[in-house]
Amino acid sequence: MSIKKIAIVSLSSGILGEEYIQHEVNLGVERLKNYNIELKFMSNSLKGVEFIKVHPEARADDLIDAFSDDTIDMILCAIGGDDTYRLLPYLFEDDRLRKAAKQKIFLGFSDTTMNHFMLNKIGIPSYYGQAFIPDICELSKEMLPYTKFYFEELLNKQSIQNVQPSSEWYEERLDYSKESLGTSLKKHINHGFELIRGTSEFEGKILGGCLESIFDFFDNSRYEDTISLCDKYELFPSLEEWKGKILLLETSEEKPTPDIFREMIKKLEEFGLFDVISGLLVGKPQNETYYEEYKTIVLDEISNKTLSIVYNVNVGHATPRCIIPFGINAQVNIKEQIISFDYGDY
Structure with a gap:
């Protein structure tokens, strides 16, 4: 069964909410719409660099909410950054992440490495290698073909069967x-x-x-x-x-x-x-x-x-x-x- 609804989260940098990047965001939104995917930007994901920087608890809330919403099939990270480790207390105190997390697609890379280790800690498999802004919003006339191939496989099969080198x-x-x-x-x-x-x-x-x-x-x-x-x-x-x-x-x-x-x-x-x-x-x-x-x-x-x-x-x-x-x-x-x-x- 293919993915129907994707949540976008800003777990590291808050660049997604900045005006200077909206032409990229709009491009990515249109591409996902072409897959008949419903898109949900989580509550704090669009609040900009400064807000996201000083509110790791808000970033953590978005991740918890995305896992808790049973209508969401896939959690897609906006981009990387450098301080997502700061979410740790807000996800692990009171076992908050473990209580909320269930198996659904989680995709991101770069600083999101830390989030992958968080999910690994509670036994949830995840997917590494792409993110919304760098890949779905790529400014070329279309997504890079090799990148697009794997993204579409994940959308359509909710899994990756194998990886081969790009030409x-x-x-x-x-x-x-x-x-x-x-x-x-x-x-x-x-x-x-x-x-x-x-x-x-x-x-x-x-x-x-x-x-x-x-x-x-x-x-x-x-x-x-x-x-x-x-x-x-x-x-x-x-x-x-x-x-x-x-x-x-x-x-x-x-x-x-x-x-x-x-x-x-x-x-x-x-x-x-x-x-x-x-x-x-x-x-x-x-x-x-x-x-x-x-x-x-x-x-x-x-x-x-x-x-x-x-x-x-x-x-x-x-x-x-x-x-x-x-x-x-x-x-x-x-x-x-x-x-x-x-x-x-x-």
Whole structure:
């Protein structure tokens, strides 16, 4: 059964409510209407950057309300940001999120990584890789074809059956003004999933997301209370809980320098993550910036030389974007260039 009603939430940045982006929003609304989808902007989602910034409790209310509304089939994040960890007290005190959450499609990426970990904490599978403004509202004449393919699959099947590489990748858009409506992105040939270490076949449930957001679990340089809040609610899984999982990592539009990237990978290495997972998927860097440098660092800093590592997955901040289910059994086969998902009793 296809999705009939989508809720839009602003869980990180409140840019959705700003006047300067309304030409993008209008475009996205029209595209969703063409799918005969009813759209609901949650109560606080359109209140703008400043309101959203100082009211994490309002963001949390919107997520709870979207889960509680039985007419809503899918929760779609407006965009990322950098402080959605601040929702933790408003979602986990009194077990609020656990009491409200039920299985429905939740889709977002970037800073939404934290929200995916929140849902993982209460056992709710979710979907990583696309969001309303960057994907549905893409200023080209239509959604990017590869991105659109996976979004439509999620709409029509309420699942993703498999992920294969895109045949092309695009340079990031630099001008988001009205004048850019209908303009295409510069594209390049993409070379598929790249096995850089280990065996070409492995399996496990995938979890992860934006590397910078994951680094915030271990580092207070962005906000002074990220570690303490995430530790209080035990948001990052223990090594025991990571056993057998596949870790997904992708870098943001900030394009961290190789030195910063190395620091982040080393932190995960020190935690022991790479010794217990069954494999690592690494997303394509935006614009292929530091493509070879990141690859070298991953190989240098991960001491487990038998860990299977797949590079250049079309997920996250580089366009186009697939959608990857978290919490669903995945089989990776790089010879066949495919990641398949087995929903079993899900």
